[in-house]
Amino acid sequence: MNIRSISRAALLTITATLIGCVQAGGERAGLVPGAKIGIVNLVGAQPRNVHVGTTIFNNFDEPYTSTFDFRGFIERELIQALTYNAAYRPEVVALTPTLNNAVGVVECSTWTGPLSDEIKSELSRIAAHQRIDMFVVAVSGCSTVGSNVKITGYGLHTHSLLALDRAYAYSSILYLRVMPDGEALLPYGAPKTAAMIPFESAVISDGQMRNLPQPELQRIDLMVQNLMRNQIYGVALLVR
Template sequence: MKFVTKLSVLVAISMLASGCVTQKGIDSQERIPPQSNTEQTLPEDKVEDGTLEQEGKGLVEEGDIPAQGALEQDALVQGETVSEPKEQPKRKVGVFINAKKFPSHTHVGTTKFNNFTKEYSYDWQLTSTVFNKLKTAIEHSSSFEVVDVTSKVKGAWQLDFVVKQNENWTFSENQNALRKSLLADGITRIIVIEEAPTVAITECGTYGCSEHESQGFGLFTRSFLGTDHYIASASFDISIENLDRPVDIAAQPLFKELLDDALKNERIEEFIPPKNFDEISDKELAPVKSFVVSYFDRLAATVAQYLSKQ
């Protein structure tokens, strides 16, 4: 009986212990919260009003996020400046043109009593034409800018800057002030075109040669014992000089032929003389005008070619 009683007690104790463990397991499972399968989202009111939650920083307004421009500005404030290359000022070519408004007619007859020079009242606008041709050709082919210096000087005689002394080119002391003034304005080259007499025709015979001059741009005629010659004349003196160093550009080989009087005067074989030269029309002078303009086309192209290598 004692054995049965002890066995019953042991069984009862074992059952009680098993029940406690089971109850603790159930309780612990009930206390574990269920895992959510959905991602955590920001409250709708925070998304709609443009605010973000940052850990440890609270709410950050959308406008508080620095833009790229603001970052660059901050860099400038802190001394991180970005330097841009400065454009170098253009060098300039000054142009001075001195010519009459109207074309002239120079006639040399058999004797000096037949000689005359007169003007025809046809405005060829040669000064503006020549300037524009130089400006277009030079600025298209080089880095130079062409400017008119007529208002800066009294005459072409002031623009003779480069002279030759002891076989060397040097600057004239007489014009140093004007030269430096032009340089201060960025003018480093000067072109002077001045109407002046040129040799239109040279005649040679038993007793030597004689030269006859055209007195200005326009028509030159020569009559001798019934023989007539008609010549278109671009009768100008032309000077081209450096102002920053003593160089007579016009003396360079490139300009030698162009500045020869023989190339400034050309015989017009197809010229039809009028019955009365006092009544010659602008149309009849058209071949003369065409030659004069074409001469300056060649001059402009040659100057542009030279300056393009400077």
């Protein structure tokens, strides 16, 4: 069993569909070229496999094991994009115990995710110590599929009726601008950025979707990377 039509061509010609309200632009931070940008990565380490089955008892939402370092990828892409697209001085902020406790945390009811008062105070302290002009904080976002299925972070979302009828690689990451005083400006990102995975008409059971082989998961990982990269470069052009 496999999702056989995740082809090389599909990986190279991904069309991203923005679903939901995109928060872009908004308030200006007044940054100038050479401004120091602190990258705070609170995104979880593992992608998710979210499946809506033929009955509610077949639904599942769980991480799948990936050999790819998505957290490192997000950080590298942000550094490159903010350096070359915006001429800023980005650097990754080492996570303190307070920040580390927020890694992978998702808050679906707000645009600012896990940025509690404690986190904001910690960022203010770091900004003063490291002379950071602004933070870009990456957090795991949340969106609703259908009427009651929530997808978070990034990974694979599939749906079955009588057989597999929809499959998406998705990235639901928000990039928050946070000022040195802890004030969070409007974020950049979308509740869900997705690329449909074409597939052949083949009966793929709920159980098989839960146990996809590593080669298939690696192909999905590649699609997620493309989605993340496209979004990050859009974010870098808007940070100002």
